[in-house]
């Protein structure tokens with residue numbers, strides 16, 4: 292069965308793009324978009340031989356516009372509904388961000404008793420049609436006691452058919468033994484079509500980190516040991532959703548910052564629209 296045939300069975304989520312008005316008229320449920328980004332933003336863009344990606348980020352690294360334009364068909368996919376970093380259910384915010392170049396932004400802000408310096412860069416990926424948003428948070432502890440945080444990245448992306456802007460359904464995908472955690476538009480891609488995808492991984496904090504794909508929306512709770520390494524609708528437990536619906540990525544990293552020291556937490560978000568021979572073409576680690 293094609294993905295499009297699944298679409299009528301799926302819970303619809305709406306984009307705030309202009310094209311959403313026809314879906315609104317159809318009476319589909321409206322998904323609340325909470326604050327992401329907050330405050331001033333920087334527009335990062337990267338160009339490859341396949342096209343251009345543009346991600347509008349705030350000073351804490353949140354974004355809700357991740358646009359991937361493909362030269363071959365002149366179509367643009369928006370691969371983010373909402374992506375932000377949370378601690379105990381509260382979104383991290385910053386008051387400022389400095390654009391250093393078309394590809395790079397820097398910011399600094401206080402996070403409780405910690406000082407944070409964030410460097411964000413958008414770069415073409417090795418995979419044609421793919422891009423990597425590299426976000427490195429340097430956490431410094433000026434105090435005399437260690438500080439422990441549990442960082443949660445929450446990324447709700449919605450996979451739409453282009454150019455009709457029909458919601459296809461999101462499928463979760465976790466490479467076996469890997470670190471990335473994906474939402475993809477198609478679980479059986481072939482080189483004849485362009486597959487949309489977005490994946491998130493954490494590194495640099497304490498180990499182990501946790502990953503899960505969840506049914507959306509607004510569920511910022513910690514990943515339990517039972518939920519770790521799971522995707523929704525995966526009866527055969529192969530790390531690939533058997534059916535699509537509205538899903539979101541959760542990636543969690545515990546971090547301990549020693550007194551007088553610092554730790555750099557690295558978050559990579561790979562996103563794009565690529566001709567894949569299979570899901571194994573996507574980065575795993």
Ligand SMILES: [Ca+2]
Nearest residue numbers: 525529531533
């Ligand atoms: Ca499965």
Ligand SMILES: [Ca+2]
Nearest residue numbers: 448449537538
């Ligand atoms: Ca979603």
